Amino acid sequence: MAVRSQDLGDARWDDIRIFLALHRHGSLGQAGVRLGLDTSTVSRRLTALEATLGARLFDRTREGLVPTRVAELVLPAAEAMEAAHRRLARDASGAEADAEGVVRLSVAPGFADSFVVPTLVRLRARHPGIRIELDASVRVLDLTRREADLALRSVRPEGADLVATKLASARWVAAASAELARDAGRVEAWDALPWITWDRDLASFPPALWLARHAPGAEIALRTSFFRSQITAAELGLGAALVPEPYLRVHALTPLGFAGALEASAAEWPTDHLWLVGHRALRDVPRVSAVWSFLLEELRSR
Template sequence: MQDLARVRWDDIRLFLAVYRYGTFGQAAQRLGLNISTVSRRLSALEAVLGDQLFERTRDGVVATPMGERALAPAEAMEAALGRLVRDLSADESEVEGVVRLSVAPGMADVFIAPALVRLRAKHPRLRIELDASVRASDLTRHEADLAVRVIEPRGADLVITKLVSTRWVAAAAPALVAATGPVSSWQQVPWIGWDDDLATMPAARWLARCVPDADIALRTSHFGSQLAAVGAGLGAALLPTPYLAVCGLSPLSYARALEPDVAEWPVDTLWLVGHRALRSAPRVAAVWSFLLEELRAPGDAAG
């Protein structure tokens, strides 16, 4: 029979460290304990709960179904303790620890990574783990603490706020724009396109539909390579508007006859997403506020 009165916060903190770091060794280092103490205390917690929280493997630990069920309540306890300490303290709580942030590669390279110097200046004890893969991390499975998404996620466990809406435009290096002048046909310029794995993207579909006979100088699904190729003058590409100023690019001029195509340029809405149980944790709240300051369009409502 479970005796939940014997569960202590220190045991929950230990459980969270083991879950997040995946090995007893890393959890012990983070908590300032030795590995045998971590193993012994975790076994004692499992005995109180009446079930295993982790499967021990040669490479570390893997959460059992019981461990997965325990995660959200444990993080809710962590967030509640953070609020308690913050509210009862005469001074602002120290922001420290690791925040895992999931962002699409292009945004990570051009906007997020360069901005981290300002976040570091505000919170020098904060550590960011930036997941800049194309695959979207699953916040409900705690693969990330915060994410910036183009598609609005759904879920009762998620907190979501709109950052900005951004239109894509046809752009190129200033020299190519000047040499081409106003285009009467999209085929007048070479293009940088997406590879087959991202052919369903709205920008890729526009290029296939409106410029079917385009001279494709480069196909790549690596957004950084697209930006580099466009900046070097290899061709034009459909790009989100904010990248133009940062990367020194110019919009293509076009004849009025092309306006129906222009009306079909995609519009993205960016969403900031977090897990409800972690939203008030000081380390997560600090990054959330920072991302709102950096990415939200002036005049948008606060969230």
């Protein structure tokens, strides 16, 4: 019989608590230490929970416990039970719940390098029990399928299971190294500059479209869809680039001055939005809630 993430209704909270500790620590002994129980008690209770569910939750290996597919399926419901239990205790006593465990965060690579990674030391100092798994690939992970717990997106995803809040909006601007900006002076034509732009796989990306429209005859010094490489090349003076304004504060880039005749084209620079997105069922799980609040505080201030 297939086990769904909702199929925990007959399980006792004490057994769910043990399941979560085993999932987070990967061994009977470490889970027992965390919970103040001996190893035999932890093992017995795990067996009882597996009997209730009618499925095996962990493979026992020489390296420790490895969660099965069933364990990953029931994990969201177990964490929701944990969040509800902690809310009950918090409401009754006013005590704060501990935030601990893995939070998987999906962020575009350029933004991850420039804005997320530099905050992680502060996050760890505030929540030492939280461990971040950062996916900074260009692939968009599916939060509804639990490929990530939280995501930072430039487009608000649709879906009843998702919650999102806008953190910021930023305009793209023409920028270059200080030396190149000084040598270019007051730009009279966008074609007069060497440019760094997106590769052909992202030719329909708004900044690439802007450059194709307003500087069709420009020398292209570099094409790459890896944004961090664009930033580095621009900092080194290889060419001008369109970058979101917040990047000027964290990289050695200077906005280009331009003639009044270019104001109409500059008014067409794209605008990006930044959304923090999570799964509704995980929003109140302490580890997810803590990272959500932290990112809200850190990135809304930029």
